[in-house]
Amino acid sequence: MTALEEKYTLRSFEGGHPFRVLIRTILSQRTRDENTDHASALLFSKFRTPEEIAQADIGDIEKLIVSAGFYHVKAARIKEVSQILLDEFGGKVPNTIEELLTLPGVGRKTANCVLVYGFKKPAICVDVHVHRISNRMGLVETRTPEQTEDELKKLVPRKYWLEINDLMVQFGQTICRPVNPLHDLCPVSGLCKFYLEL
DNA sequence: AAAACGGGGGC
DNA sequence: GCCCCAGTTTT
Known part of the structure; x- marks a missing residue:
């Protein structure tokens, strides 16, 4: 029985707390998700709220998150974001895509992760x-992740939106890897254009 | 459109 | 030790 055949449940990142999900997702940008575990745990063991991060010494933040990579940029961003949450959003993480995208260091992927894992809102x-x-x-033929998002929203029934993110990420890390995908273990190779055209 | 940004892990 | 991985901002 492969991992994919076990009953699937949505992972609950950072306990589903929007602020933690937001900060954690910024930490995970451009770095493998598992490398973020250590940084996130260290950071939240010392600072737990927007207030605490906004007031923290930037050097202290950097030391805690080194393992996530790009730590100079990320430390500055999470401090800045925390301050903005205090100044403009009453210390709460906003729950609309438009508001989330105004935050520095938050693009489409991060904003949608916050909506999905923080607020359980339908997003991809x-x-x-x-x-x-x-x-x-062959589900889509797109050049950019943004186009993929739009196409998947047309293809996938809304009730599955919460699940397919996490499913595909896990699938992509284990079986449908960037190089040398494990076709023999893949449960959907029979439907896969990439595999069938090898 | 393309560069720049730093560290972890597989081999 | 080398090489690959991974979003957002900025030029």
Whole structure:
């Protein structure tokens, strides 16, 4: 029985707390998600709220999150974002895509992750895994993750939106890998354009 | 459109 | 040790 055949449940990042999801997702940008675990745990063991991060010494934040990579940029961003949450959003993470996208360091992928994992709102966050898998399988033919998001929203019934993000990310990290995908273990190779045209 | 940004892990 | 991985901002 492969991992994909086990009953699937949506992972609950950071306990589903919007602020933690937001900060954690910024930390995970451009770095493998598992590399973010350590940084996120360290950071939240010391600072837990927007107030605490906004007031923290930037050097202290950097030390805690080194393992996430790009830590100079990310430390400055999470401090800045925390301050903006205090100044403009009453210390709460906004729950609309438009508001989230105004935050520095928050693009479409991060904003959608916050909506999905923080607020359980129907959204599809397209990272490179989702983009790659969707195109390999022939579900979509798109150049950018943004186009993939739009196409998937047309293809996939709304009630599955919460699940497909996490499913595809896990699938993309384990089986449908960027190089040397494990076709023999893949449960959908029979439907896969990329595999069938090898 | 393309560069720049830093560290972890597989081999 | 080398090489690949991964979003957003900025030029």
